[in-house]
Amino acid sequence: MSRRPGRLGLAFRRVLGALPWVVAGLLLGVAVHILSVFALPRLAPDDARARLAEVTAVNRLTTLSGGGSLVLPLADPAFETAVCRYDLTAGPLHVRAPVTPHYTAIALYTATGLAFGAINDRAATRRTLDLFVVTQAQRRELATDEEETAADNLILVSPTTEGFVLIRALAVQPSFAPLIREQLAAQSLCEILTPEQAPATQ
Amino acid sequence: MRVLPGLLLALGIGAVTGLGLTALSVGRGTGAGTLRIGPWLATPKAGTPEADPYARAVTARLGTLPLALADGLALVAEADAEGATLDGRCTYRVAGSVPPARFWTLTATRADFAPAVAEGQRQVFTSYEIVRQAEIGTDIVVAPQARAGNWLPSGGVADLRLILRLYDTPVATTISAATVLPAITRVSCP
Numbered sequence: 101m102s103r104r105p106g107r108l109g110l111a112f113r114r115v116l117g118a119l120p121w122v123v124a125g126l127l128l129g130v131a132v133h134i135l136s137v138f139a140l141p142r143l144a145p146d147d148a149r150a151r152l153a154e155v156t157a158v159n160r161l162t163t164l165s166g167g168g169s170l171v172l173p174l175a176d177p178a179f180e181t182a183v184c185r186y187d188l189t190a191g192p193l194h195v196r197a198p199v200t201p202h203y204t205a206i207a208l209y210t211a212t213g214l215a216f217g218a219i220n221d222r223a224a225t226r227r228t229l230d231l232f233v234v235t236q237a238q239r240r241e242l243a244t245d246e247e248e249t250a251a252d253n254l255i256l257v258s259p260t261t262e263g264f265v266l267i268r269a270l271a272v273q274p275s276f277a278p279l280i281r282e283q284l285a286a287q288s289l290c291e292i293l294t295p296e297q298a299p300a301t302q
Numbered sequence: 303m304r305v306l307p308g309l310l311l312a313l314g315i316g317a318v319t320g321l322g323l324t325a326l327s328v329g330r331g332t333g334a335g336t337l338r339i340g341p342w343l344a345t346p347k348a349g350t351p352e353a354d355p356y357a358r359a360v361t362a363r364l365g366t367l368p369l370a371l372a373d374g375l376a377l378v379a380e381a382d383a384e385g386a387t388l389d390g391r392c393t394y395r396v397a398g399s400v401p402p403a404r405f406w407t408l409t410a411t412r413a414d415f416a417p418a419v420a421e422g423q424r425q426v427f428t429s430y431e432i433v434r435q436a437e438i439g440t441d442i443v444v445a446p447q448a449r450a451g452n453w454l455p456s457g458g459v460a461d462l463r464l465i466l467r468l469y470d471t472p473v474a475t476t477i478s479a480a481t482v483l484p485a486i487t488r489v490s491c492p
Contacts, residue, residue: 148362
């Protein structure tokens with residue numbers, strides 16, 4: 101081949117010359133892959149935040165009606181759901197859910213949809229499930245007393261100022277769904293506390 | 303090779319392979335946190351602040367809020383016991399013991415996790431509704447046409463997925479490849 105570089109030899113040299121660029125491209129591909137996976141939660145145009153922004157108001161509870169699975173994909177159709185998009189800038193958030201006949205849970209999410217806490221009705225001591233969501237700074241302000249359960253007050257620290265509360269209740273049969281939905285709408289709460297209302301820790 | 307065409311080639315290959323890998327891997331059980339137990343896939347950490355980057359990417363791309371682990375654990379199946387992809391036109395039996403949980407639900411969905419059948423039809427079975435048999439723990443038939451017993455309609459969709467959700471369960475933190483889950487066996491196919 102070296103004696104008389106034919107057409108095949110030239111093509112071979114060309115390919116050999118491109119090889120470092122191909123390797124560089126593949127390495128770049130690995131980097132792009134890693135970066136894009138990490139960037140997806142921030143860049144996804146149709147994430148939970150975008151979907152819920154259309155149907156909910158800040159610090160107000162919205163009951164997702166029967167077609168709730170359209171708003172939040174991968175939601176369990178056996179459940180009725182109420183959602184609250186919160187912003188803790190103005191103060192701590194009070195969340196209340198009624199204890200429904202079979203199962204009620206409150207789950208908390210950061211703005212990017214990371215679950216950072218959940219409780220279910222087993223933790224309820226009354227006919228409602230109450231908890232307070234605060235920022236790290238508000239938690240320090242609140243009280244120095246560590247025995248926060250003394251007054252049956254459950255306090256959860258949100259890693260972000262904004263986030264979501266999901267209140268979910270089981271309807272064991274589809275015929276129960278309207279009842280459960282009504283109970284959620286009537287007895288659930290999601291509101292910012294004024295300083296006087298701050299949870300007692302004594 | 304000259305620098306400019308080489309650079310363009312490298313950038314092109316980088317973009318295509320990188321974004322292609324992301325498109326192919328996100329949502330296919332990739333990531334260190336995903337467990338495969340028979341036909342079932344579970345990502346327990348997806349419902350915690352320790353969710354891995356793949357789990358976070360899946361959450362964002364689906365546009366959902368994942369099931370918090372303290373609330374429950376979701377298991378997704380795309381294939382039957384023999385490894386064949388689930389097809390809604392076939393008839394399947396989901397039978398065996400379900401791990402201890404306060405209750406569980408079984409849902410038939412499509413590949414994009416939208417319900418397999420329209421609202422008004424049965425989209426989900428809860429453990430409260432199951433008619434139990436003497437010997438077998440749980441026995442549900444997933445089929446396009448109505449059956450006697452515990453029938454979950456699959457709507458005849460070609461891209462069937464089954465989701466088993468365990469609520470308030472100790473398995474959420476102890477789940478491993480040795481956890482016993484119901485088997486999905488194909489009964490018949492047209």
